[in-house]
Structure formats: C-alpha cells, structure tokens
Amino acid sequence: MTYFSLNKQAPDTTFKDAVIKGLAPDKGLYFPKHITALPKSFFENIDDLSYTEIAFEAIRQFVSPDIPEAILKDIIQDTLNFNFPVVELDKNISTLELFHGPTMAFKDVGARFMARCLGYFNANNTNEVTVLVATSGDTGGAVANGFLGVKGVNVVILYPSGKVSDIQEKQLTTLGQNITALEVDGVFDDCQDMVKRAFLDEELTNKMQLTSANSINVARWLPQLFYFMFAYKQLHNSYDDIVFSIPSGNFGNICAGMMAQQLGLPIKHFVASNNANNVVTTYLNTETYKPKPSVQTISNAMDVGNPSNFIRIQEIYKNDFSKLKENLSSFSFTDDATRLALKEIYETYNYIADPHGAVGYLGCKSYLKNHPDAHCVFLETAHPTKFLDVVEDVIKTTVDLPPQIKAIMHKEKVATSISNYTDLKEFLLK
Numbered sequence: 160m161t162y163f164s165l166n167k168q169a170p171d172t173t174f175k176d177a178v179i180k181g182l183a184p185d186k187g188l189y190f191p192k193h194i195t196a197l198p199k200s201f202f203e204n205i206d207d208l209s210y211t212e213i214a215f216e217a218i219r220q221f222v223s224p225d226i227p228e229a230i231l232k233d234i235i236q237d238t239l240n241f242n243f244p245v246v247e248l249d250k251n252i253s254t255l256e257l258f259h260g261p262t263m264a265f266k267d268v269g270a271r272f273m274a275r276c277l278g279y280f281n282a283n284n285t286n287e288v289t290v291l292v293a294t295s296g297d298t299g300g301a302v303a304n305g306f307l308g309v310k311g312v313n314v315v316i317l318y319p320s321g322k323v324s325d326i327q328e329k330q331l332t333t334l335g336q337n338i339t340a341l342e343v344d345g346v347f348d349d350c351q352d353m354v355k356r357a358f359l360d361e362e363l364t365n366k367m368q369l370t371s372a373n374s375i376n377v378a379r380w381l382p383q384l385f386y387f388m389f390a391y392k393q394l395h396n397s398y399d400d401i402v403f404s405i406p407s408g409n410f411g412n413i414c415a416g417m418m419a420q421q422l423g424l425p426i427k428h429f430v431a432s433n434n435a436n437n438v439v440t441t442y443l444n445t446e447t448y449k450p451k452p453s454v455q456t457i458s459n460a461m462d463v464g465n466p467s468n469f470i471r472i473q474e475i476y477k478n479d480f481s482k483l484k485e486n487l488s489s490f491s492f493t494d495d496a497t498r499l500a501l502k503e504i505y506e507t508y509n510y511i512a513d514p515h516g517a518v519g520y521l522g523c524k525s526y527l528k529n530h531p532d533a534h535c536v537f538l539e540t541a542h543p544t545k546f547l548d549v550v551e552d553v554i555k556t557t558v559d560l561p562p563q564i565k566a567i568m569h570k571e572k573v574a575t576s577i578s579n580y581t582d583l584k585e586f587l588l589k
C-alpha cells in the first residue's frame with residue numbers, strides 16, 4: 160500500500176516508512192492511496208471465518224508488501240489474544256466490550272499491533288527506535304504493555320504527575336525492561352507540548368529515530384477497524400440495520416469504523432458521541448469546524464479540543480459535507496447526563512458501564528428517537544474499574560477488580576521526575 164500525506168507537501172511512502180515516521184515530514188497524517196473493497200462473499204460467509212481470519216483479510220492490503228503474509232498472520236494471532244463480546248441489552252441496544260485486553264482499554268489492540276509491526280521492521284536493525292508518547296491516562300498503559308519486551312524499541316512515556324488514576328499510574332510505571340515513565344510536573348498539555356517539541360528538535364532527531372504511538376500512526380489506527388467486523392459477525396443474523404455509537408476523543412476509533420465501511424461492511428450509520436468537548440457535534444450542526452481548548456470531564460479520555468483524526472474523516476468523504484451528514488450524526492452530553500446514564504444502564508439492564516461507554520449509550524438513545532427500528536451498538540472502550548471513583552459513587556455498589564488490575568496493584572512504581580523540556584532532552588540524549 161502506498162500512503163500519502165494529507166498535507167500533500169511530502170512524498171508518498173510505504174506502510175513501513177509511515178509506521179516508523181508516525182507523521183509525514185510535512186506534519187500531515189498518512190492516508191492509504193487506494194482502498195479496495197472486500198468481495199461480497201467475505202461478508203456473506205463471515206460466520207465461517209475466525210476473528211483472526213477476518214482481521215487478516217481486512218488489514219492485508221494496508222500492510223502489503225512490507226509484511227509477508229505468514230508474519231502478518233502471526234502478528235494478528237498475537238495481537239488478538241482476548242475476546243470482543245457483544246452484550247445485547249435489548250432489541251435496540253447492544254454494547255461491544257473492547258476492554259478485555261491486558262490494560263482493559265480498547266487501545267490495547269492498536270498498541271499491540273503497532274508494537275509487533277515495529278518489532279518486525281526493526282528486527283535486523285542496529286539502530287533502536289524510541290517511541291515517545293504523552294498520555295492523559297489510557298494510552299500510556301496500552302502502549303507500555305503492547306511494546307513491553309519488543310526488541311530494538313524503547314518506549315518513553317510522559318504523564319502528568321497526580322493527574323492520572325492510581326490504576327493508570329501503576330500500568331505505566333511498574334513494567335520496567337524497555338519501558339520508561341517520566342512523571343511530569345505539569346498537566347497533560349505540558350507533556351504533549353514537550354513531545355511535539357522533541358519531534359521538531361533536529362539535534363535530537365539527527366541522533367535518534369523518534370516515533371509516536373498515538374492514533375495518528377497508521378499501525379495503531381487501522382487495526383481498530385476489526386472491532387466493527389467482529390460486532391457485525393455477532394449481530395448480523397439478528398438485526399438488519401446496524402448503527403455504531405462511538406465515544407470519541409481524537410476520532411481514531413470512529414474513523415477506523417468508517418474504513419471498515421469502505422471495505423464493504425454493511426453499517427447503516429455512525430454516531431459520534433461526545434462529552435462537553437463537542438467540536439464535531441458543533442461542526443455537523445453549523446458546518447463550521449472550530450477547535451477549542453479542551454475541558455475536563457468524567458470521561459477524560461475524550462477531553463480533546465481538536466481531534467487529530469477528523470482530517471482523515473474529511474478525506475474519506477472527500478470533504479463533501481452532505482455525504483458526511485448522511486452517514487454520521489453527533490451528540491454531546493454533560494457529565495450530569497453521563498452519571499444518570501450510568502445509573503439507568505445499571506438499574507434497567509443490570510449492566511455496569513464506564514463513563515465513556517455511558518456517553519456512547521446516550522448517543523444510541525438520541526439516534527434511536529428518530530430511527531426506532533435500528534439496532535445501535537455502543538462501544539465500551541474501557542472497563543468500569545478504570546474509573547472506579549465515578550462508577551461506584553453513581554451506582555452505589557462496589558465493583559470487583561479484574562485479575563489484570565489486581566496483579567499490578569502491589570507492584571512498585573518506578574518513574575523519573577522531570578519538569579521541563581531541558582530535562583526531557585537530557586534524558587533522551589544520555
């Protein structure tokens with residue numbers, strides 16, 4: 160697959176190069192040049208295919224020829240070593256649980272896939288790659304876990320001191336090996352700014368190969384399209400009009416769903432469910448796209464004021480606003496509404512959601528008001544115990560910690576404190 164930069168000021172490149180670079184030299188996001196739909200028979204016979212077979216067929220064109228098919232099969236097998244169950248709540252609403260991976264966040268799949276691709280590309284390379292990533296919580300844990308022990312790759316994670324949950328901090332700081340945590344005296348934006356500055360610092364980039372591991376990287380973004388196919392496999396015999404409601408922050412996950420649709424997956428409609436950070440909801444109502452500073456909410460993984468992947472969505476619809484609107488609705492919800500939704504889901508269905516899933520649930524309810532015959536699947540992007548304070552406070556019951564979380568709670572935190580860019584640069588150069 161050839162990839163081009165959406166800024167159109169950089170040369171086309173390969174999958175391998177796009178993964179290693181992360182962002183194009185002109186700071187644009189990479190996008191595949193041609194998308195070939197899968198044959199109809201693939202979707203008709205999906206019941207006969209395993210999850211790894213589905214994933215292999217879906218992603219093959221995007222990585223070919225840089226990863227040989229046998230290696231790709233191994234990478235997929237290794238990436239998908241947990242389940243993706245759909246839980247039907249009633250005849251109109253289901254949830255797709257994406258939190259059964261090692262860090263209980265949906266980002267595990269993308270992080271594991273990218274880590275294995277980079278590990279393959281770097282296997283015979285004496286120059287190590289350094290993955291530099293800023294996290295407000297979930298990304299860091301998924302990336303740390305995904306890249307743990309991958310040869311030739313070092314991971315450096317910046318997180319804001321005192322601003323991530325205890326569980327999230329443990330997930331970042333207790334692994335050791337090729338993973339280093341830097342505890343930043345500041346907020347998430349400070350971490351993000353330092354990472355951006357490092358990518359632009361030629362003194363650094365001449366000495367080391369730096370790359371990113373957020374959803375701008377094609378190897379972290381594209382495998383997310385598997386989820387939509389896995390849900391379809393579980394639901395298509397029961398329902399015709401399947402709609403997905405995706406709790407969205409940087410819009411990587413929903414944009415991957417749109418790629419699945421480009422491959423021919425029969426999806427009727429998408430709902431982008433937002434918290435108070437509602438740039439896209441406003442855009443669909445006004446046709447004006449206006450980034451703004453993010454505000455803090457209880458679904459904090461979606462506190463994004465300028466979603467990085469929205470430009471990829473614009474590309475999919477060739478900047479045709481009415482086409483986009485036909486296929487995408489968006490709603491924004493307050494924290495109070497989200498808390499009420501958590502309670503309603505628990506009391507009505509005896510199901511415990513997390514605040515992000517609850518926003519997705521509200522998106523389904525809004526859509527279903529005018530489309531009562533559709534079946535809406537909201538994505539559960541994190542396990543409720545990752546947001547224990549909010550969830551237990553609302554549903555007034557204690558939630559058991561899953562084994563993945565119990566296993567790290569007693570481990571000792573190891574982190575290096577830094578307070579500014581000079582500290583970061585000194586750390587990277589030593």
Ligand SMILES: *Cc1c(COP(=O)(O)O)cnc(C)c1O
Pocket residue numbers: 264265266297298374406407408409410411412413460461515540541
């Ligand atoms: C990252 C994240 C999101 C947002 O996903 P995007 O792909 O950035 O839109 C939603 N929920 C949780 C729990 C997350 O960690």
